[in-house]
Amino acid sequence: MCGIVGLHLRDPQLYPRLGELLTGMLCEMSDRGSDSAGVAVYGDPRWSPPGKGTVSVLDVDDSPDQMAEALHAALGEVSVHRVDETLLVSADVAAETLHAAITAHYPHALIAGFGANVAVLKGVGHPKALTEAWGLAHAQGWQGVGHTRMATESAVIPAGAHPYAVGPDQCLVHNGSFANHATIRRDLRARSVVFDSENDTEVGARFVADQLARGRDVETALKELCATFDGFYTLLVSNHDSFAVVRDAIACKPAVIAETDEWVAMGSEYRALAGLPGVEKAVIWEPEPEVVYAWTR
Template sequence: MCGIVGLFLKNRALEPQLGAMLSKMLVTMSARGPDSAGVAVYGAGSTDEVKLTLRAEDVGATDALAQEFSAALGRPVDLTVRANHIVARLPRDAEAKALQWVKANAGKVQLVSVGTHMEIYKDVGLPEHVVNEFALPSMSGSHGIGHTRMATESAVTINGAHPFSTGEDQCLVHNGSLSNHNSIRRTLVREGMSFATQNDSEVAAGYLTWRMNQGDSLKQSLTSSLKDLDGFFTFVVGTRDGFAVLRDPIACKPAIMAESDDYVAFGSEYRALSVLPAIEKARVFEPEPATVYAWERS
């Protein structure tokens, strides 16, 4: 069943409120998936730096791992610790060494995402727990997406929670089910990609990353997915510059959107949008099947 939300701010004056607005939207979707929840927030960043979001397998070891990570790099590192997640902001020339440390410490720490502006936080439990655990209402940014999951095809784990990220500043949340994800996974593995879970949504994220690495735009990649990915789905995709929405040709999963001068918002149900400011002045509509909707910062 699952619940998806997305929020893209046109009005930059609202950026300090992004986390608070996204939190309300996600908590409203709790009944659609009580197993796990997660968010991707696009905030401040620079193309000269990279952000690594890491997750400690043992929450009690998070601070110690952060210190080990900093010491291993042998240089000052800008670290933010939120519960069992660590966001490391690094110069580009330190990225390779940082990723080597993560690989060497597999089992103690896991890479959640890489980007210049994106940070991903996720955990098992209700959205309210996840929102409070990572202090999402205090976060600012230009856009973000969120997901609350009802596990139907894989175990309830943090690894199985959305969003899934398979490329820099790229992530995806998904409501639905893909029937050919194993064959797509095998193709992508032959192309050099790797996957951390058996979740079909991670394959969808990987497919889009692969297409974009071939030179396709996000819109072209999503259009191609209509031909190559079999199943029923609604995708909300985040990139450094914006977000996009796509429903399968049947559009059996619920979806609603709202657009105003201040924002563009997506929800699995209208009640996720009803908590937004001045929603009564927004244009509310149902996205058409097999149609890519995308918004980006200029």
């Protein structure tokens, strides 16, 4: 079943409340998926320090100090901040350079996300317990995306949890299933795309990342996804300055969008949005099939 939430803030006065608001939204979706959860937070200065590349890493046994020391020779000063199971690694280099150095030193690590603005946290367990362990309510920033998972087609492990953040400052979450993901995965692997899991959502994320790497914008990439993928899905895709939603041609997976002058929000159900400030004044609608709704900072 799974639950999706997303919040794109237009009013800078709300930036300090991003984590608080996102926590409430995500926890409202707990009964749509209680085996694992994840979030992508854009703009928190503790988790993704301004002017530095940041990589979110799982499945590393080293302590933060050990990891910083291991990477020092290649990168100079490195900051490693632990948030529950995730290590947030930052350095004064491009995120892609940092990503490459980490995978060279830790080839079995799971890269949960990377970029100049984003921190990705995900794990196995009930969403309420995970948000408390992350201290998500104290996060700040301009944009957040979250997902609660009810696993149907791949293992309940961190690599199977959403978000899938496989391109720089990019993130995708998904409710539904892709029927032809095996064929598309094979085609992407033929172009040397590497996968971390057997999750069908990762195929969608890698497809979108591939489209963006070719210079297409998010709206065009999602239209191409709709033309290529079969199945039932609601998707939310974000990057460093945008936030987009699309549903399949039948639109059987639920989604609600609300918009005010201060924010744009999306949830699998309205109750995820009901606690947002000023929601009583929002324009609220259900997205139409295969229409891409996108907003930019």
